[in-house]
Amino acid sequence: MPKPSKGPRLASSPAHERLMLANMATSLFANGRITTTLPKAKRLRPLAERLITFAKRGDLPARRRVMRVIRDKSVVHILFTQIAEQMQQREGGYTRITKIAPRRGDNSPQAVIELVTEPLSAKKAVVKEAESAAKVAAKDDNAEVAAATDAAVAEGAAKDAVDQAVEANESDQDVAQADKAAEDLEQTAAKADQTEAQAEEDADVAEDAEKAAE
Numbered sequence: 001m002p003k004p005s006k007g008p009r010l011a012s013s014p015a016h017e018r019l020m021l022a023n024m025a026t027s028l029f030a031n032g033r034i035t036t037t038l039p040k041a042k043r044l045r046p047l048a049e050r051l052i053t054f055a056k057r058g059d060l061p062a063r064r065r066v067m068r069v070i071r072d073k074s075v076v077h078i079l080f081t082q083i084a085e086q087m088q089q090r091e092g093g094y095t096r097i098t099k100i101a102p103r104r105g106d107n108s109p110q111a112v113i114e115l116v117t118e119p120l121s122a123k124k125a126v127v128k129e130a131e132s133a134a135k136v137a138a139k140d141d142n143a144e145v146a147a148a149t150d151a152a153v154a155e156g157a158a159k160d161a162v163d164q165a166v167e168a169n170e171s172d173q174d175v176a177q178a179d180k181a182a183e184d185l186e187q188t189a190a191k192a193d194q195t196e197a198q199a200e201e202d203a204d205v206a207e208d209a210e211k212a213a214e
Contacts, residue, residue, distance in 0.1 A: 010040055021047055022069045028095075029070070029079050033114030041097050041113040048113075052094045055084035089120050 011017040024044050027034050054062040070076050098112045
């Protein structure tokens, strides 16, 4: 008989084990908590949290994926409408295992596995909002740096055009070439002004976002 990779098998066959875990997950979502042996609770936890992750997506493929395990449509409805909404602010750790006294008779270790329905603390919520605002501000800062770099490149191109025009006049080259260099200089200068204005506007937006985050 093949040896299971995740420890001893909890039932007589793999199919029986999958069915048993599915029934336990159904009871967990329907009641919020169940009491079972510690090995079963540890095996149930990753399955239950994965099903909650599917429920948080909320789309039809996720619902079909969950219904391959949970066959009770009313429990699936509770999972997608109530439990998923309670877990929206969490990024994991949807369940909690608490050890209790051993079972009478065979002295098997028991545990209570339950859904973590408590809302996040105000401090954690503020930290999460601050992290989001910091990401937005960093993105704006990167845009500002890119715009400033483009402005510097344009300014350098304008200086090169000026030097070319001066060299053309000093070496008595064709007047048409000097005029062309002057026109290029005007166009480059206009692009540089436009880029600089855009950089200032992006800097103002980044500053407003940072103030809003504070």
